[in-house]
Amino acid sequence: MEGLYRRNLINALSGFKSVNLVGTQNQANQTNLALFSQIFHIGATPPLMGMIVRPDTRARHTLENIRATGYYTFNHITSDFYQKAHQTSARYTGSEFEACGLSPSYSTGHPAPYVGESLLKIGLKLEEEHRLAINGTILVIGRVVELQLPEDCVQADGFIDLEAIGSITCSGLDSYHKTERLARLSYAKPDRPLKVISLGEK
Amino acid sequence: MEGLYRRNLINALSGFKSVNLVGTQNQANQTNLALFSQIFHIGATPPLMGMIVRPDTRARHTLENIRATGYYTFNHITSDFYQKAHQTSARYTGSEFEACGLSPSYSTGHPAPYVGESLLKIGLKLEEEHRLAINGTILVIGRVVELQLPEDCVQADGFIDLEAIGSITCSGLDSYHKTERLARLSYAKPDRPLKVISLGEK
Numbered sequence: 001m002e003g004l005y006r007r008n009l010i011n012a013l014s015g016f017k018s019v020n021l022v023g024t025q026n027q028a029n030q031t032n033l034a035l036f037s038q039i040f041h042i043g044a045t046p047p048l049m050g051m052i053v054r055p056d057t058r059a060r061h062t063l064e065n066i067r068a069t070g071y072y073t074f075n076h077i078t079s080d081f082y083q084k085a086h087q088t089s090a091r092y093t094g095s096e097f098e099a100c101g102l103s104p105s106y107s108t109g110h111p112a113p114y115v116g117e118s119l120l121k122i123g124l125k126l127e128e129e130h131r132l133a134i135n136g137t138i139l140v141i142g143r144v145v146e147l148q149l150p151e152d153c154v155q156a157d158g159f160i161d162l163e164a165i166g167s168i169t170c171s172g173l174d175s176y177h178k179t180e181r182l183a184r185l186s187y188a189k190p191d192r193p194l195k196v197i198s199l200g201e202k
Numbered sequence: 203m204e205g206l207y208r209r210n211l212i213n214a215l216s217g218f219k220s221v222n223l224v225g226t227q228n229q230a231n232q233t234n235l236a237l238f239s240q241i242f243h244i245g246a247t248p249p250l251m252g253m254i255v256r257p258d259t260r261a262r263h264t265l266e267n268i269r270a271t272g273y274y275t276f277n278h279i280t281s282d283f284y285q286k287a288h289q290t291s292a293r294y295t296g297s298e299f300e301a302c303g304l305s306p307s308y309s310t311g312h313p314a315p316y317v318g319e320s321l322l323k324i325g326l327k328l329e330e331e332h333r334l335a336i337n338g339t340i341l342v343i344g345r346v347v348e349l350q351l352p353e354d355c356v357q358a359d360g361f362i363d364l365e366a367i368g369s370i371t372c373s374g375l376d377s378y379h380k381t382e383r384l385a386r387l388s389y390a391k392p393d394r395p396l397k398v399i400s401l402g403e404k
Contacts, residue, residue: 171362
């Protein structure tokens with residue numbers, strides 16, 4: 001298979017992805033913003049999230065900043081600024097915040113920059129790294145230490161309504177999608193039919 | 203935070219997830235089917251995919267089977283059978299295929315069972331495992347060795363149109379969503395505006 005064909009095909013295989021802007025800065029306070037779609041839940045207690053980083057790409061600035069400072073942010077993307085988010089993957093010499101028209105935003109409790117335009121902001125602290133022997137890729141694991149999101153998007157049982165926030169998803173290397181809820185389903189037990197907790201009507 | 207509230211909240215943080223049914227069997231050919239939403243791309247050359255497994259849950263049957271046989275399958279889910287897919291997470295003693303009304307399907311080139319109802323089937327071979335020190339979770343890495351999908355859903359540049367296939371996404375522990383494309387965007391370069399490759403109209 002030819003290179004681009006293969007990359008497009010294989011990148012689409014996992015399905016729709018958890019796309020986030022990752023905000024960092026170096027020890028001279030130079031900010032960096034990069035788009036990652038290999039981000040995933042690792043555990044709730046303690047609250048842990050994973051991210052896959054290719055060290056041979058521009059993403060290495062993100063990795064260097066995380067290693068240097070110990071802190072980074074995940075920022076959900078909405079349809080209002082997904083084109084700016086995609087543009088952060090261009091090869092800039094300065095900060096992608098400024099180059100792409102996105103606003104760094106800081107909280108007193110966390111040293112890494114958030115994306116002001118994002119409605120769900122997650123502050124993380126580096127906990128663990130694994131180098132994958134097979135292709136040199138790095139798994140970066142962080143602990144969630146701060147959350148910023150609209151309170152009315154969190155339901156009584158803790159479920160976050162990502163459609164109310166407007167978070168989008170991506171597929172392959174360059175395709176962006178909004179979503180429409182089919183249903184929330186009840187906890188599955190043998191010999192008991194599923195119940196729809198809430199339908200997708202908005 | 204109380205347990206369920208915390209689990210619902212933290213599980214929603216990564217965003218929309220790559221949900222797949224994972225098919226395995228043990229050395230006595232007893233099949234197993236389990237729902238996983240922590241599945242992600244690791245590399246295109248060689249084609250590698252990762253999956254996070256909690257060894258302290260029923261998911262351990264999946265892990266035991268992968269270790270015993272070396273093979274497993276990822277199967278995309280459509281709105282036609284997402285409730286059956288969710289039901290596989292109930293605690294069954296026999297095979298989830300039979301209990302949930304899903305059909306095992308085999309190819310001559312791969313020993314693990316696929317889900318017959320799935321339109322995008324991925325055959326994998328175990329390559330590498332990492333135990334995450336912080337919470338005992340396992341990262342399982344497999345090489346893609348077989349693909350089954352509708353040929354007309356693969357575009358000229360290798361991009362797979364997951365909406366044409368009807369693959370769905372999930373959020374949190376129990377919410378399922380279909381998608382609607384915003385756009386495919388051109389490769390980002392500094393000082394060059396993005397071009398929309400194709401819009402989402404169906």
